[in-house]
Amino acid sequence: MTEAAAIAPKTMFMREPPHPAITPSQEAAIPRWIAEGPAALADIRTAAFNALKKTGLPHTGSEDFSFIRVGEFLPHLGPPAAAANPATGAIAPTAGRLPTQADIQGQLVAEARGSYLVLVDGTYVPELSKPGNGFQVSTLSRETLPADLRASLVRVAAEETDAVAALGMVFSRDPLVIQVAAKAVPAEPLLLLHFHTGSGVRSDAFILYHGGKLSEARVLARHASLADSATPPGAVATGSMENVHTVALLDDGASLKFLEAGAGAQSAGAQTGTAGSGENTVNRDIHFRKLTARLHRDSRLLAISAHTGSRLTRNSFSVDLAGEGAEAEVDGATVLTGNRQSHNFVRIRHLVPHCVSRQHFKSVAADQSRSSVDGTIYVAKDAQQTNAYQLINNLMLSDEARADSKPQLMIHADDVKCSHGATSGKLDPAQQFYLESRGLPPLQARALLTVAFIAEVLEKAGKSGEAGATPGSDGFRDILDHALLDTLKNRLPAASEGERHA
Amino acid sequence: MTTATYMLEVKGLEATIGEDEGITQILKGINLAVKTGEVHAIMGPNGSGKSTLSKIIAGHPDYRVSKGEVLFNGENILELEADERARKGIFLGFQYPVEIPGVNNAEFLRMAYNQRRKAEGKEEADPLDFEEILDAKMKTLDMDGRYKERSINEGFSGGEKKRNEILQMAILDPALAILDETDSGLDVDALKIVAGGINRLRGPGKAIVLITHYQRLLDYVQPDVVHVLSGGKIVKTGGKDLALEVEKQGYDWLVK
Numbered sequence: 001m002t003e004a005a006a007i008a009p010k011t012m013f014m015r016e017p018p019h020p021a022i023t024p025s026q027e028a029a030i031p032r033w034i035a036e037g038p039a040a041l042a043d044i045r046t047a048a049f050n051a052l053k054k055t056g057l058p059h060t061g062s063e064d065f066s067f068i069r070v071g072e073f074l075p076h077l078g079p080p081a082a083a084a085n086p087a088t089g090a091i092a093p094t095a096g097r098l099p100t101q102a103d104i105q106g107q108l109v110a111e112a113r114g115s116y117l118v119l120v121d122g123t124y125v126p127e128l129s130k131p132g133n134g135f136q137v138s139t140l141s142r143e144t145l146p147a148d149l150r151a152s153l154v155r156v157a158a159e160e161t162d163a164v165a166a167l168g169m170v171f172s173r174d175p176l177v178i179q180v181a182a183k184a185v186p187a188e189p190l191l192l193l194h195f196h197t198g199s200g201v202r203s204d205a206f207i208l209y210h211g212g213k214l215s216e217a218r219v220l221a222r223h224a225s226l227a228d229s230a231t232p233p234g235a236v237a238t239g240s241m242e243n244v245h246t247v248a249l250l251d252d253g254a255s256l257k258f259l260e261a262g263a264g265a266q267s268a269g270a271q272t273g274t275a276g277s278g279e280n281t282v283n284r285d286i287h288f289r290k291l292t293a294r295l296h297r298d299s300r301l302l303a304i305s306a307h308t309g310s311r312l313t314r315n316s317f318s319v320d321l322a323g324e325g326a327e328a329e330v331d332g333a334t335v336l337t338g339n340r341q342s343h344n345f346v347r348i349r350h351l352v353p354h355c356v357s358r359q360h361f362k363s364v365a366a367d368q369s370r371s372s373v374d375g376t377i378y379v380a381k382d383a384q385q386t387n388a389y390q391l392i393n394n395l396m397l398s399d400e401a402r403a404d405s406k407p408q409l410m411i412h413a414d415d416v417k418c419s420h421g422a423t424s425g426k427l428d429p430a431q432q433f434y435l436e437s438r439g440l441p442p443l444q445a446r447a448l449l450t451v452a453f454i455a456e457v458l459e460k461a462g463k464s465g466e467a468g469a470t471p472g473s474d475g476f477r478d479i480l481d482h483a484l485l486d487t488l489k490n491r492l493p494a495a496s497e498g499e500r501h502a
Numbered sequence: 503m504t505t506a507t508y509m510l511e512v513k514g515l516e517a518t519i520g521e522d523e524g525i526t527q528i529l530k531g532i533n534l535a536v537k538t539g540e541v542h543a544i545m546g547p548n549g550s551g552k553s554t555l556s557k558i559i560a561g562h563p564d565y566r567v568s569k570g571e572v573l574f575n576g577e578n579i580l581e582l583e584a585d586e587r588a589r590k591g592i593f594l595g596f597q598y599p600v601e602i603p604g605v606n607n608a609e610f611l612r613m614a615y616n617q618r619r620k621a622e623g624k625e626e627a628d629p630l631d632f633e634e635i636l637d638a639k640m641k642t643l644d645m646d647g648r649y650k651e652r653s654i655n656e657g658f659s660g661g662e663k664k665r666n667e668i669l670q671m672a673i674l675d676p677a678l679a680i681l682d683e684t685d686s687g688l689d690v691d692a693l694k695i696v697a698g699g700i701n702r703l704r705g706p707g708k709a710i711v712l713i714t715h716y717q718r719l720l721d722y723v724q725p726d727v728v729h730v731l732s733g734g735k736i737v738k739t740g741g742k743d744l745a746l747e748v749e750k751q752g753y754d755w756l757v758k
Contacts, residue, residue: 428600429563429564430600431600431602433562433563433584434596434599434600434602434654435602435605435610435614436561436583436584436585436588437560437561437584437585437588437593437594437596438585438588438593438610438614438617438670438674439585439588439589439614439617439618439621439674440585440613440614440617441585441617442583442585444613445585448605448610448613449602449605451604452602452603452604452605452653453604455604456603456604
């Protein structure tokens with residue numbers, strides 16, 4: 001039996017037309033890629049490859065992809081072009097160009113002006129980066145991780161059940177390693193700037209974050225495309241696939257806030273002709289993002305993802321509460337227009353007693369957009385006194401939009417407090433009448449209510465202008481606001497600011 | 503006599519809610535005429551149509567007017583949307599003000615204020631100017647600064663919500679205020695403050711319609727005319743003594 005046959009699931013393409021998945025020749029490329037790549041990565045790549053073989057590629061019947069047309073992204077799952085030449089070293093983007101200083105400056109946020117890392121097509125570029133105090137930044141081939149940390153990472157790779165995330169771990173050229181030492185509390189957050197160079201590119205990023213005992217840090221992530229400028233005039237850019245897998249290992253008492261603004265966050269750069277996330281580029285792209293987190297005793301995680309979707313966006317969160325007293329909150333805010341899609345997939349596992357988890361996903365779906373949230377809270381037999389909740393709220397602005405919610409509880413312990421719920425609805429007519437009865441035109445009332453709906457999640461990311469933002473420059477919260485609210489304003493012209501310009 | 507001396511005229515108003523088999527007639531021929539400067543009180547038992555009348559005047563989309571007219575300063579307003587009526591100077595104080603999480607109270611008030619200013623052809627207020635206006639009005643209603651920070655009515659007590667309605671009324675300075683049971687759920691101290699707010703609006707060029715279940719509010723806001731509404735019709739109209747009569751005897755003697 002060839003390796004390819006081992007990977008291909010038996011039920012593949014039952015209801016979908018066939019797609020070129022991993023062919024035998026591509027399949028043979030993976031062991032070669034591992035063998036010829038840095039020895040320091042071989043164990044993790046091999047573990048991920050074995051996990052991939054076990055899981056198989058996603059197919060139409062895959063429960064984990066039940067709201068997604070697998071055919072949309074399957075053709076992108078082969079080895080990236082880079083796999084043909086496994087030599088790592090100087091970074092040459094697979095297409096297009098490296099970001100310029102202007103591109104980078106255009107993406108910075110007020111609270112992290114002096115603390116950012118640049119990744120190009122998933123690979124860390126130290127020459128363009130400037131990690132802030134308190135963050136030790138390296139790559140897996142260069143960094144000698146402590147044995148237990150390395151073992152944890154190999155374990156994450158070996159236990160991966162998401163084929164796309166596993167592929168990311170196999171093909172990431174040299175995973176980025178971010179460490180915060182025990183008791184360290186970096187003053188500035190660390191901003192991860194993901195630049196994508198262009199059309200038709202598949203990029204795989206694999207990032208390890210290790211929070212030492214009692215450390216406290218914030219990590220922010222933004223995505224920008226260089227594709228528009230890389231595409232010659234007249235040429236049609238085809239969509240790229242961006243695959244980012246972040247693994248966060250939090251030691252006892254460590255705290256991490258991980259905030260991500262998805263593509264669609266309109267940057268100042270986009271207006272000045274430098275890097276941006278121009279509407280045309282983003283809309284064709286496929287985004288896979290996964291956060292895997294393992295929380296030890298009393299550690300805390302807040303993860304918020306805010307984005308406006310794309311041709312296909314899938315955010316996955318896999319959080320293990322593995323130490324008593326650990327607390328995790330995973331939130332999502334999505335505004336979808338046109339035919340954009342956004343799918344969230346959440347697995348929170350309470351493995352030990354006395355942990356708390358919260359999930360709140362809010363989506364606004366307009367036009368023919370599609371959104372889904374598939375979230376499960378799993379409570380192990382011994383995880384007594386678990387406190388977990390999950391809430392999914394969908395606001396439907398159009399009869400043609402679709403939102404699927406699948407909140408699930410799997411509880412094996414008998415002394416827990418778990419709740420979940422999902423709502424899908426239109427704007428509340430009573431609220432709308434209230435605003436209109438005060439003289440607000442219907443469109444303004446609708447915009448105000450829609451913004452308010454999504455703002456509830458954004459509030460958790462902190463207030464604008466926090467952390468001594470430089471006047472006139474945008475903080476991360478502003479970026480989130482712009483990303484989502486500007487989309488709404490375009491959709492509903494007389495939005496909350498309407499009266500100022502009227 | 504010209505109709506213009508009346509700020510509000512309701513003529514033979516019949517209205518229904520629901521559709522097809524679920525249709526219910528709530529108003530069965532209401533006649534009401536409120537002159538500029540007057541305060542009218544409308545009393546009546548539960549389910550008599552008081553709230554429906556107020557919502558129809560404000561332009562609530564759920565009700566269908568099957569007959570009759572509503573004239574505001576001589577203009578039939580039934581074809582106007584709720585926001586258009588509001589900008590013309592009609593204000594409805596809600597019996598149950600809704601909570602709107604995520605919409606800041608002060609910002610909302612400024613938007614509403616500026617919409618009204620714009621409709622009157624006046625300059626809009628910038629945030630700083632508006633804050634001064636708001637602070638002054640809040641002071642008269644004994645409201646603290648936290649109201650500005652909070653979302654509209656979110657987590658407000660019943661009394662706080664009603665006070666917020668009066669604050670909105672004070673800011674928007676409407677020509678016609680219809681207050682739907684603004685007094686219910688208030689303790690005496692809050693009632694006095696709310697009544698003070700209503701009395702400050704009172705005056706030439708203004709008209710107020712108080713809808714109330716109890717006579718108590720009328721101790722603090724003296725009505726010029728009192729109506730009793732029952733079964734979708736006004737069954738009795740009188741002076742403020744009528745309210746005292748109702749308080750003493752209930753509605754039964756009027757209904758049957």
